[in-house]
Amino acid sequence: MANEVIIAAAGGGKTTRLAERARAHGLGKVAIVTYTTNNVQEIRNKLFTLNPALPAHAEIWSWYRFLLHEMARPYQRSVLDRRIDGLHWVEGRSAPYVPRSKTLPFFLSGGGQIYSDKIARFIVECNQVTGGQVIARLEERFHTIFVDEIQDMAGYDLDLLELILQSNINLVMVGDHRQATFSTNNAAKNRAYAGANIIAKFREWEKAGLVAISYAQETHRCHQLIADLADSFFPTDAKTISKNAVITGHDGVFLVSAQTVPSYVELYRPQVLRLDRRTPCGDHTALNFGESKGMTFDRVLIYPHGKGRQWLTSGKYDHVKDSAAKMYVGISRARHSVAFVFDGQCKVQGLVRHS
CATH class of the missing domain: 3.40.50.300 (P-loop containing nucleotide triphosphate hydrolases)
Structure with a gap:
């Protein structure tokens, strides 16, 4: 399985398809990662619908919990002299006047929690300082990582995903840049790829040979005229094909x-x-x-x-x-x-x- 970005039209059964692929995976441990806890529950429900016994080879994570437990904490001492006590959610930008040279207050709140908009940057730095050990550990943990709602990723998340793309892990990212209404953070890094513009980053990765982009153009939800109107906001993208024949x-x-x-x-x-x-x-x-x-x-x-x-x-x-x-x-x-x-x-x- 090669690295993939799958652009799935609204109503195309994206989550169902992801759950089916994860359940059928037989080559090793897989992680299914998505932005929100609501999406985590939706994926659990889809897997349960396919089979009441959840697969032992699959782990389901919210994005920030995955970053904290699988990537930040194992090598936290390479950058910090204390343990990270949890995640401090930030709506905007954290500690804007604290320079990077002041490591502790730059990354952590007064309560010892890592700022949500800086956790991906922290992981990238840990990986650099340890000579790639963060990603090496992840390679030992997972054969394949599925990332749902990929359009929500922003800032250093994209740099981190690129490190995984360059590793031995198979990374399958599923989403729709046309539905980029949320964002994992508001960091200044990679602002050119924010929101719907994340498609430009996908195309850069494809040009560099890191991923293959495919389009799931069918919708089982929308009448064709509805799909056409929605598509009109993104006229250069592949057109959606409706499978809703109900009159x-x-x-x-x-x-x-x-x-x-x-x-x-x-x-x-x-x-x-x-x-x-x-x-x-x-x-x-x-x-x-x-x-x-x-x-x-x-x-x-x-x-x-x-x-x-x-x-x-x-x-x-x-x-x-x-x-x-x-x-x-x-x-x-x-x-x-x-x-x-x-x-x-x-x-x-x-x-x-x-x-």
Whole structure:
């Protein structure tokens, strides 16, 4: 098995495919690593669905727990003169005014916990100081590492993944840069590859002969017209092919006037979505696009934000370039229909006025 990056379209059964490959793996110990604890549970559920007995050769880890226990702690004394007591989660950037020369406060909080945005950098430095022993130990532990939601990786995470790519471990990374709505950290390192731009790093790795990129272009969730609209935010990417052949009588992408929203909601019972809480949605219970990631609904009703309305009016995608990943996620939650609450003239192709 060679190193791989698999770009999987929304609704393509990415997690199921990963679980199947991990369960069928017969060459040695495997680690399945994903960003959040929710995703860890989802993978456990998929493995359990395939077989109630979880495979003995597979270990399931959240990203930070994996970094702490498998890579940071074993060689922590090569850089620090004390034990790391745990992980200190940081939303932004930790200890911004502490120079690297002050090792202890640079990496650790006052409670002795390592900052989440610096743990990958710490591991890279440990590996350098020990002459590669961090990666050598990992090679002894695992034959293959599967990384789910690869689009969430950022900062020194990418440098660390590159070290693994250069090792004897088989690294299989699965995700979709178009759904890069979260990030493992906000470190300055590798900012050029943040969010959806992580695809550029994948292509660099491929050019260097470190990985092979493949595309899982089929979706079992979205109607083709929904997939087409979601794809339109990333026009240079491979097009998604829908395997959803169900006909309900209200299928595709629509515009709904504000006045008819109550009757539309009563008739179709869509899930209401929005970019974030700053977008008013009347009395409806709404989810933010990012919150809806990983979810599936028969129908979705979207209240567009300001720049989303500009996009609908003009048909120009420059208005939503900064929210393209979140728009992609929101639209691709739906099986049968997506509707936008919008009263004006619309120049986005494919949207039909519902009456």
